Amino acid sequence: EAQVTQNPRYLITVTGKKLTVTCSQNMNHEYMSWYRQDPGLGLRQIYYSMNVEVTDKGDVPEGYKVSRKEKRNFPLILESPSPNQTSLYFCASKMGQTHSGANVLTFGAGSRLTVL
Amino acid sequence: AQKVTQAQTEISVVEKEDVTLDCVYETRDTTYYLFWYKQPPSGELVFLIRRNSFDEQNEISGRYSWNFQKSTSSFNFTITASQVVDSAVYFCALSDIRQGAQKLVFGQGTRLTINP
Numbered sequence: 583e584a585q586v587t588q589n590p591r592y593l594i595t596v597t598g599k600k601l602t603v604t605c606s607q608n609m610n611h612e613y614m615s616w617y618r619q620d621p622g623l624g625l626r627q628i629y630y631s632m633n634v635e636v637t638d639k640g641d642v643p644e645g646y647k648v649s650r651k652e653k654r655n656f657p658l659i660l661e662s663p664s665p666n667q668t669s670l671y672f673c674a675s676k677m678g679q680t681h682s683g684a685n686v687l688t689f690g691a692g693s694r695l696t697v698l
Numbered sequence: 699a700q701k702v703t704q705a706q707t708e709i710s711v712v713e714k715e716d717v718t719l720d721c722v723y724e725t726r727d728t729t730y731y732l733f734w735y736k737q738p739p740s741g742e743l744v745f746l747i748r749r750n751s752f753d754e755q756n757e758i759s760g761r762y763s764w765n766f767q768k769s770t771s772s773f774n775f776t777i778t779a780s781q782v783v784d785s786a787v788y789f790c791a792l793s794d795i796r797q798g799a800q801k802l803v804f805g806q807g808t809r810l811t812i813n814p
Contacts, residue, residue, distance in 0.1 A: 615801065622707070624789060624804040640801060672743065686733070687802055689743040 584609045588673050588690035595663055596698050603658045603693050605673030613676050614656040615687070618642065618669040625672065631656055663697040670694050700725045702792050704805035711780055712813050719775040719808045721790030727751075730794050732766065732773045733802065737787040746788075749773065780812045 586607045595601055607614065615630040617640075627640030631650040645667055647659040656675075660667060671694075674687040701724040711717050723732065734746040747757065749766050757764045761781075765774045777784050790805040 617804075622806055624702075624704075624806040625802075626804075627801045630801060670741070686745050686748060688745075692741050692743075 586690035588693045592694050594696045598662050601660050605656045607675040611675035615674050616658050617672045665697050668697050700792050700803045702805035704808050706808045708809045710811040714779050716778050721773045723771050723792045727794045733791040735789045782812045785812045
């Protein structure tokens, strides 16, 4: 089944404890992206990647890191989480390059992160 | 800069009523795509429709219909004869068509509650 898989789905952590949210897709998509969803703000892009070893900042990149060493994986790293990073996180992927603006994003199931 | 506004934060109707969700967008691009996604209580994001800026024909899919009006920069979504299963948060989103388009810009979302 074609899908985007995120782990963990739920996580409660404490301020300053590094964590990684993994994201993997099995559709051979070039483009991958991370969004965070907060009440009243919709979804905002954190980082995106056009292809392996190509990443760039979205609208709200502060406090996050990403890497794209393999096409299928795009982990989100919080080096020193803070309470304002408590949110619902979504990883997404789509075919890139040609007609990429038209291509539909496939989303993971979401990861709910709470930072105490 | 691109922007999507969903002015209705929450809507509550009784089952079988018709309901329209508003979406207004801003973009300097002459070519772009508009999307609607549904987020049911389970949390995943489900793609509903994509519409390109060249095609202003309304679209109907069962009880769902979409009205795209370029003159007013609106892409409204109507559910006819609503059902309890339609209860969800609905997001409107905008993407440009250029190659390598980097992100989908989302509105704030409208929480729709259908009461039995």
